[in-house]
Amino acid sequence: MSNVSETSHHGISQSLRSCRNDNRQMKLKICGMKYQDNIQQVATLQPDYLGFIFYDKSARFFNTEIPALPNTIKKTGVFVDANLDHVMAMVNKHNLQAVQLHGKESPEYCNELKCLYEEYQSECRQKHNNEVISLKDEMSNQYIDKPSATVEHDNTLEIIKVFSIKDEFNFEVLKPYEKVCDYYLFDTKGKLPGGNGYTFNWDVLNKYPSTKPYFLSGGIGLNEIEKLNAFKTSKASTYCHAIDVNSKFEVEPGLKNIELLNEFKINLGHFE
Numbered sequence: 001m002s003n004v005s006e007t008s009h010h011g012i013s014q015s016l017r018s019c020r021n022d023n024r025q026m027k028l029k030i031c032g033m034k035y036q037d038n039i040q041q042v043a044t045l046q047p048d049y050l051g052f053i054f055y056d057k058s059a060r061f062f063n064t065e066i067p068a069l070p071n072t073i074k075k076t077g078v079f080v081d082a083n084l085d086h087v088m089a090m091v092n093k094h095n096l097q098a099v100q101l102h103g104k105e106s107p108e109y110c111n112e113l114k115c116l117y118e119e120y121q122s123e124c125r126q127k128h129n130n131e132v133i134s135l136k137d138e139m140s141n142q143y144i145d146k147p148s149a150t151v152e153h154d155n156t157l158e159i160i161k162v163f164s165i166k167d168e169f170n171f172e173v174l175k176p177y178e179k180v181c182d183y184y185l186f187d188t189k190g191k192l193p194g195g196n197g198y199t200f201n202w203d204v205l206n207k208y209p210s211t212k213p214y215f216l217s218g219g220i221g222l223n224e225i226e227k228l229n230a231f232k233t234s235k236a237s238t239y240c241h242a243i244d245v246n247s248k249f250e251v252e253p254g255l256k257n258i259e260l261l262n263e264f265k266i267n268l269g270h271f272e
Contacts, residue, residue, distance in 0.1 A: 027242035032060035034254025053078040059253035098158035110180040117157045158182045164189035165200040188218030197247045205236035213241035221248025
């Protein structure tokens with residue numbers, strides 16, 4: 001079982017048990033989920049986000065049904081330069097609460113996605129209202145508020161735009177995205193659009209000029225616990241919304257090691 005040697009970190013004390021200087025806790029996203037039984041097992045750890053990759057060139061490509069999950073977990077679809085119609089089809093099919101854009105999607109693309117989702121929600125609300133009116137008529141004017149099955153969660157779609165970093169980054173490229181996405185995600189620049197398995201130089205984020213919250217990603221595993229502990233006290237962590245993990249906790253692509261994830265979550269001080 002890969003990366004089992006990392007379980008030697010049981011002796012880590014006080015690792016990330018108090019979060020940043022403002023005492024807010026970083027959330028946890030577990031990405032690259034693929035197998036239904038494993039998804040349900042991982043869900044028992046209560047991460048904030050679970051990621052499903054809708055990119056057919058990925059070894060973690062997801063093409064089945066997402067099992068029922070607690071409402072506290074945001075289902076996140078990961079896309080790479082996908083057609084907007086396809087993105088919306090997956091959002092609707094799986095009731096996704098977040099979309100992670102891992103390609104070269106433009107600010108215009110992000111804005112159009114927001115507009116399409118707002119239109120979809122407007123249609124859902126209209127359908128819901130029509131159902132209520134119909135039920136009212138059927139029950140002889142007795143008002144029954146029965147929500148449509150299509151209206152779930154909080155009716156918002158978080159847009160997460162990914163940017164890849166190695167040893168330096170031009171933060172000017174973020175400016176056009178400030179008003180059209182909810183979060184940034186900083187990942188390691190590599191051959192693949194994610195899942196490269198190694199970290200980038202987090203010191204680059206000390207120059208982060210925005211106040212938009214972001215996800216920290218890229219090769220994060222148990223070996224990075226002490227590094228994360230130092231990171232949380234740095235200026236760079238001020239707007240870090242969540243830690244995103246994937247390949248370092250796998251038995252094989254898409255199959256997560258529950259024990260390693262649980263140990264990481266404990267050391268992260270998650271949900272304390």
